[in-house]
Amino acid sequence: MEHQYAQALWRIVEKGKTPKDAVANLRRVLERHGRMRLLSKIGRAFARIAARESDKRAVVLSVAHAKDEAGAKRAAKEALRAMDSSALEAEVRLDSTLIGGWRLEGRERLVDASFKKYLLSLYNRATQ
Amino acid sequence: MNNLVVEKIIREIETFAPAAESEHVGAVTAVGDGVVAIDGLSKAVMSEIILFEEGKGASLARSMEAQGELYGVILNLEEDGVRAAILGDTARVSEGMTVKSTGRVLSVPSGEELLGRVVNALGEPLDGKGPFKKTTLMPVERQASGVIDRRSVSEPVQTGIKAIDAMIPIGRGQRELIIGDRGTGKTTIAIDTIISQRNEPKERRPICIYVAIGQKESKTARIVEQLRKERALEYTIVVNAPASAPAALQYLAPFSGAAIGEYFMDKGKDVVVVYDDLSKQAVAYRQLSLLLRRPPGREAYPGDIFYLHSRLLERAACLSKEKGGGSLTALPIIETQDGDVSGYIPTNVISITDGQIFLVSELFNKGIRPAIDVGISVSRVGSAAQKKAMKAVAGGLKLELAQFRELEAFMQFAQDLDKATAERIASGQRMVEVLKQKNGAPIAMELQVAILYAAGQKFFADVPAAKVTAVEAQLAGFFDGQYSKTLTEIKKSGQLSDELKKTLDIAMNEFKLAHKEFFIVNS
Numbered sequence: 001m002e003h004q005y006a007q008a009l010w011r012i013v014e015k016g017k018t019p020k021d022a023v024a025n026l027r028r029v030l031e032r033h034g035r036m037r038l039l040s041k042i043g044r045a046f047a048r049i050a051a052r053e054s055d056k057r058a059v060v061l062s063v064a065h066a067k068d069e070a071g072a073k074r075a076a077k078e079a080l081r082a083m084d085s086s087a088l089e090a091e092v093r094l095d096s097t098l099i100g101g102w103r104l105e106g107r108e109r110l111v112d113a114s115f116k117k118y119l120l121s122l123y124n125r126a127t128q
Numbered sequence: 129m130n131n132l133v134v135e136k137i138i139r140e141i142e143t144f145a146p147a148a149e150s151e152h153v154g155a156v157t158a159v160g161d162g163v164v165a166i167d168g169l170s171k172a173v174m175s176e177i178i179l180f181e182e183g184k185g186a187s188l189a190r191s192m193e194a195q196g197e198l199y200g201v202i203l204n205l206e207e208d209g210v211r212a213a214i215l216g217d218t219a220r221v222s223e224g225m226t227v228k229s230t231g232r233v234l235s236v237p238s239g240e241e242l243l244g245r246v247v248n249a250l251g252e253p254l255d256g257k258g259p260f261k262k263t264t265l266m267p268v269e270r271q272a273s274g275v276i277d278r279r280s281v282s283e284p285v286q287t288g289i290k291a292i293d294a295m296i297p298i299g300r301g302q303r304e305l306i307i308g309d310r311g312t313g314k315t316t317i318a319i320d321t322i323i324s325q326r327n328e329p330k331e332r333r334p335i336c337i338y339v340a341i342g343q344k345e346s347k348t349a350r351i352v353e354q355l356r357k358e359r360a361l362e363y364t365i366v367v368n369a370p371a372s373a374p375a376a377l378q379y380l381a382p383f384s385g386a387a388i389g390e391y392f393m394d395k396g397k398d399v400v401v402v403y404d405d406l407s408k409q410a411v412a413y414r415q416l417s418l419l420l421r422r423p424p425g426r427e428a429y430p431g432d433i434f435y436l437h438s439r440l441l442e443r444a445a446c447l448s449k450e451k452g453g454g455s456l457t458a459l460p461i462i463e464t465q466d467g468d469v470s471g472y473i474p475t476n477v478i479s480i481t482d483g484q485i486f487l488v489s490e491l492f493n494k495g496i497r498p499a500i501d502v503g504i505s506v507s508r509v510g511s512a513a514q515k516k517a518m519k520a521v522a523g524g525l526k527l528e529l530a531q532f533r534e535l536e537a538f539m540q541f542a543q544d545l546d547k548a549t550a551e552r553i554a555s556g557q558r559m560v561e562v563l564k565q566k567n568g569a570p571i572a573m574e575l576q577v578a579i580l581y582a583a584g585q586k587f588f589a590d591v592p593a594a595k596v597t598a599v600e601a602q603l604a605g606f607f608d609g610q611y612s613k614t615l616t617e618i619k620k621s622g623q624l625s626d627e628l629k630k631t632l633d634i635a636m637n638e639f640k641l642a643h644k645e646f647f648i649v650n651s
Contacts, residue, residue, distance in 0.1 A: 007208075052157070052167060055155075056167070056168065075148070076148075079148060079150060082150060095185065097185060097186060097187050097188070099188060105153065105226070108152060108153060108154065108168045108169065108170060108171075109150050109151070109152065109153065110150070110151045110152075110153040110226065110228065111148050111149070111150045111151070112148070112151070113148035116183070116188050116191070119188055120183065120188065120191055120192065123192055125136070126136040
């Protein structure tokens with residue numbers, strides 16, 4: 001139940017209603033239905049939705065070494081544009097398991113230009 | 129590392145061109161009991177294959193050690209994500225794992241290479257004979273052939289079982305349900321049907337597909353061994369989704385079997401697919417549906433349980449000449465509880481199929497095997513496909529047996545029976561004996577015709593009922609050895625002409641004279 005309320009709250013805020021008004025409306029509805037005890041649970045569910053949505057919007061650019069960052073940002077420029085993002089917005093993370101190259105993930109998209117991916121596909125093709 | 133692999137690697141490195149293709153992805157938000165909830169993948173389609181990315185954050189060495197790729201299939205498209213069934217080990221999936229969309233709907237490999245092989249519901253080999261080299265991908269879910277593409281059933285599937293071929297004939301392209309309690313010989317009938325196909329000429333021999341759903345691995349292994357011993361595996365494909373397999377694979381296995389069969393059907397060949405059994409598939413589908421939070425209906429089955437079986441069995445077809453003239457015969461098996469055919473799943477499948485062979489524990493325990501209840505077993509379209517010779521000898525058989533069953537019940541209360549009734553009972557008893565058959569011993573159509581002709585001519589009237597089976601076996605051997613030309617003639621013409629009848633009469637008299645010891649008493 002709390003999940004549905006939290007989702008409705010999220011949608012209302014997304015549509016432009018101020019959080020203050022939205023919460024006030026929610027309180028009124030809950031009071032009318034005698035469900036005030038749900039409020040704290042709705043709060044927690046809302047936080048989960050917010051975290052998930054924030055993760056969805058995040059764009060992470062992973063590189064194997066710090067020195068590769070600039071090159072990766074240049075190489076990933078096109079891919080970032082396709083994601084409606086820019087190099088400035090992307091969070092850069094170090095992932096040594098990539099060996100080399102870069103990997104861009106976010107907004108339901110994945111562009112993997114890492115050496116690891118290439119070597120793995122090479123291994124799979126050679127051993128098949 | 130052998131030279132071939134080294135060469136391959138060198139070639140690949142020389143042609144290296146890093147491709148940065150964009151893929152559509154989502155993330156696992158919840159996982160349990162073979163079902164995952166995925167956030168993202170907003171452009172996914174139903175039945176699409178998804179790939180779980182296990183190697184994220186793992187070293188190259190560890191990724192190389194992974195046990196093959198892990199796939200899933202999308203079963204629910206929801207407002208804020210999708211739900212999918214994992215086609216493998218659930219323990220390999222973790223929360224937050226990236227899931228890639230493949231853009232492919234679920235399909236299985238099919239082709240001549242699969243003949244004689246044992247594969248899983250995804251078409252991957254399970255028999256250790258190595259991967260397939262040249263196969264064609266067939267969609268697991270496919271629209272059944274339309275009205276225009278079909279023609280009426282006209283050719284029989286010879287099961288090699290006298291009782292079935294004579295009274296409940298099955299045509300190529302038909303859907304005939306085999307139904308009964310556990311341990312009544314349902315699988316035996318299906319396997320005998322597969323074995324019986326070796327009597328067919330190679331060019332007209334149907335490809336057989338045995339789909340084991342929720343069965344014990346030991347049982348499937350025994351069946352594969354039996355097929356191998358009987359030289360039936362060479363034209364058979366076994367699709368195995370054992371009881372230990374995830375529910376998703378058990379649910380998909382019959383569809384995979386149908387897809388593999390359709391490849392051959394599209395090439396103009398005849399195919400027989402055995403689904404053993406659909407009750408277990410229904411249970412697997414119920415489990416999946418409940419985990420996918422679809423609303424439960426009667427007996428907690430989801431609302432589309434009828435559609436699950438109807439869309440599968442509708443894929444059985446006898447295609448028109450323009451479409452190649454191939455056929456796909458479906459032999460679904462349903463297990464009943466305590467002989468109750470009015471259960472939810474049995475009635476569904478009965479209404480979908482073109483007839484049913486009903487097996488009864490009571491007959492089985494009496495030693496009447498195959499334990500077919502002739503009264504409620506029926507084939508709605510098969511008689512059109514029955515050979516004329518068989519029609520000629522099997523005409524009144526069903527009625528005679530049904531009358532005998534009624535009299536048999538009446539016999540228990542009556543002390544003195546009039547002569548006509550006593551004769552009818554005696555004749556019925558002998559007919560029941562004639563129709564008994566050992567498992568794994570299918571009989572060719574022409575020999576069945578000869579035996580049933582003999583039975584129809586009251587040949588066994590003077591044989592004590594208890595000895596009929598033995599005499600019948602001797603007679604079959606006699607026909608086979610001494611009158612093989614006559615049998616070949618029946619097989620070739622498919623008819624029982626007056627001339628052939630006369631020859632059979634002569635043969636019967638010869639046998640009688642040679643084996644007087646069998647024909648002594650009127651029991």
